[in-house]
Amino acid sequence: MPPLPLEGAAEAGVKIAVRAVGKVFPSGADSVQALADISLDVYDGEFLCLLGPSGCGKTTLLRVMAQLERPSSGVIEMRHDDPSRPLSAVVFQDYSVFPWKTIRDNVIFPLLQTGMRRARAREVADHWLAQLDLAGFERAYPDTVSGGMKQRVAIARALAVQPELLLMDEPLAALDAQLRLLLQEKLLALWQANQNTVVFVTHSIDEALLLGDRIAVMSARPGRIATVIDVPFERPRHPDEIRASPDFAALRDEIWHRLRRELQPA
Amino acid sequence: MIPVTRDSGAATAPRADSAAGGTTWRSITPGSAELDPRGYARRRRLLERGLAILVPVGLIGLWQLLASSGALEGNYFPAPSTIGSAWAELVESGVYQDSVVASMRRIVIGYLTGGLSAIVLGLVIGSVRLLRVALEPMISALYTIPKLAILPLLLLIFGLGETSKVLLVALTCFFVVLINTIDAVVSVSPRYGDVGRSCGASRWATLWHITLPAALPQTLTGMRLASGLAVIVIVGAEFVAADVGLGFLVWNSWNLGVPEHMYVGIVSISVIGVMANMILRGVEWLLTPWNR
Ligand SMILES: Nc1ncnc2c1ncn2[C@@H]1O[C@H](COP(=O)(O)OP(=O)(O)OP(=O)(O)O)[C@@H](O)[C@H]1O
Ligand SMILES: [Mg+2]
Numbered sequence: 001m002p003p004l005p006l007e008g009a010a011e012a013g014v015k016i017a018v019r020a021v022g023k024v025f026p027s028g029a030d031s032v033q034a035l036a037d038i039s040l041d042v043y044d045g046e047f048l049c050l051l052g053p054s055g056c057g058k059t060t061l062l063r064v065m066a067q068l069e070r071p072s073s074g075v076i077e078m079r080h081d082d083p084s085r086p087l088s089a090v091v092f093q094d095y096s097v098f099p100w101k102t103i104r105d106n107v108i109f110p111l112l113q114t115g116m117r118r119a120r121a122r123e124v125a126d127h128w129l130a131q132l133d134l135a136g137f138e139r140a141y142p143d144t145v146s147g148g149m150k151q152r153v154a155i156a157r158a159l160a161v162q163p164e165l166l167l168m169d170e171p172l173a174a175l176d177a178q179l180r181l182l183l184q185e186k187l188l189a190l191w192q193a194n195q196n197t198v199v200f201v202t203h204s205i206d207e208a209l210l211l212g213d214r215i216a217v218m219s220a221r222p223g224r225i226a227t228v229i230d231v232p233f234e235r236p237r238h239p240d241e242i243r244a245s246p247d248f249a250a251l252r253d254e255i256w257h258r259l260r261r262e263l264q265p266a
Numbered sequence: 267m268i269p270v271t272r273d274s275g276a277a278t279a280p281r282a283d284s285a286a287g288g289t290t291w292r293s294i295t296p297g298s299a300e301l302d303p304r305g306y307a308r309r310r311r312l313l314e315r316g317l318a319i320l321v322p323v324g325l326i327g328l329w330q331l332l333a334s335s336g337a338l339e340g341n342y343f344p345a346p347s348t349i350g351s352a353w354a355e356l357v358e359s360g361v362y363q364d365s366v367v368a369s370m371r372r373i374v375i376g377y378l379t380g381g382l383s384a385i386v387l388g389l390v391i392g393s394v395r396l397l398r399v400a401l402e403p404m405i406s407a408l409y410t411i412p413k414l415a416i417l418p419l420l421l422l423i424f425g426l427g428e429t430s431k432v433l434l435v436a437l438t439c440f441f442v443v444l445i446n447t448i449d450a451v452v453s454v455s456p457r458y459g460d461v462g463r464s465c466g467a468s469r470w471a472t473l474w475h476i477t478l479p480a481a482l483p484q485t486l487t488g489m490r491l492a493s494g495l496a497v498i499v500i501v502g503a504e505f506v507a508a509d510v511g512l513g514f515l516v517w518n519s520w521n522l523g524v525p526e527h528m529y530v531g532i533v534s535i536s537v538i539g540v541m542a543n544m545i546l547r548g549v550e551w552l553l554t555p556w557n558r
Contacts, residue, residue, distance in 0.1 A: 068464060089464065096460070098480075099556050100482070100554070113467045114466075142556075
């Protein structure tokens with residue numbers, strides 16, 4: 001798998017252009033360099049996975065893309081095509097559903113911020129809750145449902161606004177292995193139906209291979225893009241077939257070796 | 267060694283196999299709470315309710331006995347029955363109702379104006395960093411002043427009328443609620459704010475949908491603390507600066523040497539405190555359905 005050349009990539013079709021982005025967090029007397037010189041293109045409609053060891057700056061990079069944080073150096077350009085849709089929506093790493101709102105109201109909240117009427121927002125919310133198998137729980141409070149359901153609420157909340165760009169930070173990390181498989185299939189099906197551009201942070205190689213068009217592997221702190229890998233599997237993908245294919249095992253080994261190099265100090 | 271029985275059908279109590287040699291077994295079995303959970307819960311509830319009622323009733327009975335036997339000095343500790351009939355007299359003459367209404371009016375008006383304005387201001391000060399930095403030291407300084415200490419100043423400015431007393435209650439409640447609200451807003455987890463920002467929520471929407479509900483539980487705790495303080499402070503004010511009210515009733519009965527009336531006033535004040543607490547717990551239950 002040759003890594004895609006970053007320079008000279010076709011400018012057309014680039015949705016996010018990350019150019020030499022660095023991020024330094026001041027902490028007391030000294031400072032933490034979370035990101036160093038990140039350059040990356042995310043193309044229209046692609047599913048890009050960010051893979052890397054814990055603490056390498058995946059969340060930081062995603063937060064910069066979500067405009068929740070500003071870079072210390074470099075620049076990120078994002079193309080906003082359709083002003084009637086929000087540019088981006090985020091699914092956060094920790095459960096960030098509002099405990100004081102019912103599950104339905106959690107999904108309604110961002111819709112209201114886009115100027116949608118409440119009655120319409122309610123319909124849209126119920127549609128997406130049903131998509132994520134949460135029908136019947138609309139009036140429940142998040143703390144009364146399981147962690148997996150809470151995380152599906154967070155995903156429904158992001159999908160409901162139909163953003164051009166979906167930023168997901170380890171949305172499945174806190175779930176048990178079986179539930180995780182089921183939700184991966186769900187996400188795959190939803191993405192294949194909706195085709196937003198997705199940046200998906202994960203530290204699971206399997207997950208990245210299963211979901212991603214490309215995988216950007218990050219190195220340990222300070223975070224850099226170590227390599228970008230094309231995932232050759234055809235779409236629509238069927239999780240079970242992919243996991244069973246010999247290519248899958250080979251790719252997974254290759255990525256693991258690269259990651260291990262990143263993890264081991266030279 | 268304990269033999270492991272693979273065939274669960276043939277499992278017998280391992281106890282039988284354990285020979286001597288100092289081995290002891292500890293058996294873990296269902297207790298009465300597990301065997302009859304409903305009955306257990308019912309008995310337990312009955313016992314708890316019963317205790318909550320019987321203990322005070324018993325103590326009052328004891329008091330009655332001691333007082334009527336002469337073991338307690340009647341001038342200081344009149345018998346509960348004496349207090350009861352004094353209460354009836356006060357109700358009959360209308361003095362009691364006047365006192366309760368006067369005190370309640372001061373408490374309710376002062377409490378609501380002070381508490382509610384503190385919630386609004388606290389939300390704003392808590393969410394605007396510069397405001398908070400500018401005002402917080404002053405607020406803590408003012409908070410620590412015992413509010414009764416400024417009663418003379420209020421009397422000087424507003425005279426003996428209702429304004430000074432209502433204002434005293436309002437100021438007392440204001441600072442407690444304000445401090446609690448600011449603290450609650452500041453400690454709202456930033457990840458909720460991140461969700462708001464990533465949705466492009468306006469300042470107003472953030473305040474209404476995120477800051478207010480997230481801060482509400484602690485704000486309501488502040489409101490509950492304030493209700494207790496309101497009662498304390500109004501009694502103090504009525505001691506010296508009122509001619510009607512429960513505080514006045516207590517103080518005046520000292521002047522007149524009628525200890526029964528003193529007790530009527532004291533008990534009524536504590537009942538008001540307890541009721542306020544109950545009402546506010548109800549309000550909490552209504553306003554924070556997610557914490558039920
Ligand atoms: N607000 C902050 N202040 C100071 N340091 C921070 C802050 N946010 C992140 N960091 C530091 O930046 C580095 C990268 O953090 P980040 O959360 O982006 O890692 P990550 O790749 O998402 O890790 P994980 O896989 O564990 O979620 C870490 O060393 C972290 O301590
Ligand atoms: Mg992270």
